[in-house]
Amino acid sequence: MSELAAGFDVHAAVSEPVLLEPGERKLIPTGFAMAMPADLEAQIRPRSGLAFKHGITCLNTPGTIDADYRGEVKVLLVNLGTEAFTIERGERIAQMLFQVVPKVTIEEVDELPETVRGAGGFGHTGV
Numbered sequence: 001m002s003e004l005a006a007g008f009d010v011h012a013a014v015s016e017p018v019l020l021e022p023g024e025r026k027l028i029p030t031g032f033a034m035a036m037p038a039d040l041e042a043q044i045r046p047r048s049g050l051a052f053k054h055g056i057t058c059l060n061t062p063g064t065i066d067a068d069y070r071g072e073v074k075v076l077l078v079n080l081g082t083e084a085f086t087i088e089r090g091e092r093i094a095q096m097l098f099q100v101v102p103k104v105t106i107e108e109v110d111e112l113p114e115t116v117r118g119a120g121g122f123g124h125t126g127v
C-alpha cells in the first residue's frame with residue numbers, strides 16, 4: 001500500500017467482537033506495525049463520532065507511537081458512556097497522524113528569562 005495522506009483511519013483487528021462495559025478500558029490490536037523516519041512520531045487520536053455517540057475514546061490521547069517502535073500498534077480504548085459497547089472486527093476505532101518532533105538540548109540554569117506572565121497559569125487571568 002502506498003498512499004499520500006495527512007492521517008489514516010485505524011481499524012480494530014480483533015479476532016472476535018470485544019465488549020467494553022461502562023468504565024472499562026481495553027487494549028485493541030490494529031493488525032499493523034510500521035517504521036518511520038527518526039524525526040517523526042505517530043499520534044493515535046480518538047474519533048469524535050464514537051466519543052459523542054457512545055462515550056468511547058482513547059484513554060491516553062494522543063497515544064504516542066515512537067519512531068523506533070516495531071511492535072503492533074494498539075489503541076487503548078475506554079468506555080466513558082453509560083452503555084456497554086461492542087467493538088467489531090474492522091471497525092474504525094481511532095485515527096493516526098504524523099508529527100515532526102524537534103530535537104532540543106536541555107540545559108540546567110539558575111534563572112529563567114522574565115516574561116509578563118511569569119509563573120501565572122491555571123486560569124490566573126480569570127475565566
Ligand SMILES: O=c1ccn([C@H]2C[C@H](O)[C@@H](COP(=O)(O)OP(=O)(O)OP(=O)(O)O)O2)c(=O)[nH]1
Nearest residue numbers: 044060063064065066067069072073074075076
Ligand atoms: O496508544 C498507544 C501508545 C503507545 N503504543 C506503543 C508504541 C509506543 O512507541 C510504545 C510506547 O508508548 P509510550 O512511550 O506512550 O509508553 P510508555 O508508558 O512511556 O512505555 P515505554 O517504557 O514502553 O516507552 O507503545 C501503542 O501502540 N499505542
